[in-house]
Amino acid sequence: RKEVEQDPGPFNVPEGATVAFNCTYSNSASQSFFWYRQDCRKEPKLLMSVYSSGNEDGRFTAQLNRASQYISLLIRDSKLSDSATYLCVVNIKGGTYKYIFGTGTRLKVLA
């Protein structure tokens, strides 16, 4: 089982739609959680951190469920510019301080 799992997609949605991605993680030592966005052939860039109480940044909402070990990303009112791959990332502290990346979920927003 992969440490961080995501549905690879692609999710094809029309402009203005709401879309949600889930990500599950297996290591209970995971302490920090992030969503990154990666455009084709570019570097990953932080979209938002995910906090225990959930958090929102404009059209984006992230949730964390520690009991079930998953995080989610909700995008409202999708824009063409939201088309990208969304990477789920967990940070594991302790003996080895490291980030584990999911393989990403590809989103295509259609006109």
Added chain:
Amino acid sequence: NAGVTQTPKFRVLKTGQSMTLLCAQDMNHEYMYWYRQDPGMGLRLIHYSVGEGTTAKGEVPDGYNVSRLKKQNFLLGLESAAPSQTSVYFCASSSPTGSETQYFGPGTRLLVL
């Protein structure tokens, strides 16, 4: 601030050749990382460093060596390149305090023939 920079941006090697990838960051971050990204595999950690003069192996360290002689620089070396090392290489840095966000460089595309 330039953030994280990587050189070169693109390189073609023949099997058996060696090269060094340079990563530099100007954010005074303690931690630095080298990843490779292959289709369908996501980012995989090659080596990382938690401070100047220290390095540690990641998930896929074989065939690579690293050095962190200065806090701002993290070098990745391929002593004898193999076609399996064809990939996109990303460097990243982070601080163990604060937001813990990783900042990535623009990547190096390496093709080994």
